[in-house]
Amino acid sequence: MKHQDVEKVxxxxxxxxxxxxxxxxxxxxxxxxxEVYVNTETKSSxxxxxIQPHYLTQKQDLLNISGVIAGVPPERFSSNYRQFPKKExxxxxxxYYGIPFGFSEPSALEEFLDVLGLVxxxxx
Numbered sequence: 001m002k003h004q005d006v007e008k009v010x011x012x013x014x015x016x017x018x019x020x021x022x023x024x025x026x027x028x029x030x031x032x033x034x035e036v037y038v039n040t041e042t043k044s045s046x047x048x049x050x051i052q053p054h055y056l057t058q059k060q061d062l063l064n065i066s067g068v069i070a071g072v073p074p075e076r077f078s079s080n081y082r083q084f085p086k087k088e089x090x091x092x093x094x095x096y097y098g099i100p101f102g103f104s105e106p107s108a109l110e111e112f113l114d115v116l117g118l119v120x121x122x123x124x
Contacts, residue, residue, distance in 0.1 A: 001103045003040050006048045009109050010038070013119050024050075024080035029118040034083035036118070037098060039076065046102035047071045049109070050078075053085060055116060056099055062115060067108025071100025 001009075010027050011017070018034060019026035023041040026034035037050045046069045053075075055062075063070055077089045081096035089095050103109040113119050 001045055001048060001106065001109065003038050003042065003048045005106070006103065006109060007038050009106050010036070010113075013110065013113060015113075015118060019083070021080045024078060026081075026083060034081075035116070037078075037081050037084075039078075039100065044072075044102065045069065045104070047076060047100040048102050049112075050076050050081065050084075050098035050100045051116070053087075053098055058115065059099060062101065062112055065108055065111050065115065067104040068112055069102035069104065071102065074099070076100040 007025060015027040015029050017025055018028045025038040025040060027036050028034050035052055039047050039050055042048055062068055075097050077095040077097045079095060081098055084096045084098045086094045087097045103112065
């Protein structure tokens with residue numbers, strides 16, 4: 001799925017856009033805490049959604065969902081992910097980071113968000 005399609009699904013499921021830059025759109029399910037970023041600069045369908053690193057313990061469960069694609073590389077660093085924690089990058093600098101994923105179809109994204117407990121509205 002392209003980043004525009006991911007953005008539409010997030011909005012349809014009740015997540016709110018709380019931040020936007022040229023490279024990332026932050027979405028929250030409640031309040032202002034960004035849980036996911038849509039990566040608007042990617043050309044790959046495997047890095048369109050970047051989630052909070054605290055969900056890392058659920059990564060294998062998420063990858064077991066049909067249509068979910070593991071992001072490459074397994075961590076995505078960007079100064080645009082300002083509500084995510086920082087970590088040392090492979091180049092030795094500290095930057096914000098998250099766990100990237102892609103989706104082959106909207107139903108995979110819907111199930112993915114449901115597993116994370118981020119679905120606010122029922123899928124249409």
